[in-house]
Every structure is written in C-alpha cells, then in structure tokens.
Amino acid sequence: MKFPMMIATSVTALALGHTTQAAEPLKVGISGEPYPPFTYKAASGDWTGFEVELAHSICAAMERECEISPTGWSGIIPSLNAGRIDVIMNSMSITEKRQRVIDFTRPYYFTPGAYVAASDVDIDIPDDLDGLLMGVQSATTNATYARRELRDSGVDIRLYDQAEQVNNDLLSGRLDVILADEIAMAQFLERDKAEDFEIKATAPRHEAYGEGIGIGLRQDDDALQASLNEAITAVIEDGTCASLSEEYLGTDVCVYD
Known part of the structure; x- marks a missing residue:
C-alpha cells in the first residue's frame, strides 16, 4: 500500500518541480552596450528596442517571463555557456564558427x-x-x-x-x-x-554573415530550442514581429518560412 503512495508522491514532486522550473524567467542576454534601435535604454532606464520587445513577445508565447540580462558583448557566449544567461538575443548571426560552441534557433531577422x-x-x-x-x-x-x-x-x-x-x-x-x-x-x-x-x-x-539572426542557446538544450522555434514562428505568423520591426526599424526585416 505504501509503494503506490510513494510513487504518487514522487510524481507530484516531479510535476511541481517541472512547474516551478517552467515558471522561472528566461534570462535573455543582451550586450550591456546599447545597440539602437535593437537594444537601448528608454528614458525610464528600462531596456527596450526591437529585439527587447520581440524577446518579451516570444517569452509570452512560451508563457514565460523574460529577464533582460545585459553583459559585455565580447563575453556574451562564455556567459551563456557558463549558465549566467539562458539565451542570447542581440543581433547575433547564425554562423558556422559560432555553431561550433553554441546552438541557434531558426532565424528571425536578416539585414546586410x-x-x-x-x-x-x-x-x-x-x-x-x-x-x-x-x-x-x-x-x-x-x-x-x-x-x-x-x-x-x-x-x-x-x-x-x-x-x-x-x-x-x-x-x-x-x-x-x-x-x-x-x-x-x-x-x-x-x-x-x-x-x-x-x-x-x-x-x-x-x-x-551566416543564415540570418537567431537566438543563441547552449548546445543540446533541445527542449528550449524547440519551444523558442515554435514561439518565434508564432510571433512572425501573427504579425507581432512585423509590427515591432516597422515600429522600431521602419521596415519589415522578419524572416518568413
């Protein structure tokens, strides 16, 4: 009789642990040096820009919150691989060289x-x-x-x-x-x-210049990559990406399938 109860308790604990993990904010790494109109500080002191607002929209599609985490550009990939941030979303091109050390989502924008x-x-x-x-x-x-x-x-x-x-x-x-x-x-x-x-x-x-701009994440983080790809596709297909692009960039740079 105790054995099924132990299993039930363990399953509940795992489920709660999964829920807690899923509810944690996604730490989105951007360069600490402003890069307008993609990332910059508003008069309020909060970070904004095309990619910051797009990041929040992608997180919303994943039913998670974004935590914008500025860091030095030259150290942003080491910060990702060290676990200090979860993803990089800062106009980072998907290139063969970078793919040797990190993974990427599908591209979400491209400019020359x-x-x-x-x-x-x-x-x-x-x-x-x-x-x-x-x-x-x-x-x-x-x-x-x-x-x-x-x-x-x-x-x-x-x-x-x-x-x-x-x-x-x-x-x-x-x-x-x-x-x-x-x-x-x-x-x-x-x-x-x-x-x-x-x-x-x-x-x-x-x-x-690679294949376009994607979200960088740690290698083998397959579940997060799949969730991000689904969310990127959603915000592109529902027009959110195009709307933000027009607002901040004056043109639509989103990458459509």
Missing part, C-alpha cells in the same frame, strides 16, 4: 552590412577603399567579412569593442568609412550629428 562615409566623399566600394581607415565592431559578422574579403583592398581596418565607438570616430573624422548593420546605420544617420553622412554601399551576401 552597410558602408557609411561622408556624403561629399565620392567613393566606389570596394575599389576605392585603398588607403582609407575603416572602423568595424570586433567579434561581429562585419568584422569577419572585412577580415576575409577586404584585406587585399588596401584598407586599414580598425576594430572597436563597441558600435558607438565606431560611430563616434566616424563623426569626429578619425575614420573615413565604417562597416556595420544596415538597419543600425539607417537609425544612426537620422541623428543631427550624422546629417553629413550616408550609406555608400551594402556588403554582398557572404558566408561570413
């Missing part, structure tokens, strides 16, 4: 890299890069592309830890051109200080 320089500079890219100083944020797909494809162009590539450092050095004249995400650059060019700059060209599709 863009070259930005002063409007009054007549430049044909990549032919006229020889002798110019070009800024790129390190540990990004744009940096990988520049390293693989632009070394022979004669351009002097300067790597930076933060995207805003690249932008500021372009504005101050310490750089001739920068290579960064096209959507981020479109937003950057709306600033008053950047009125004399423009996008000169976009980078071609290249293996360095």
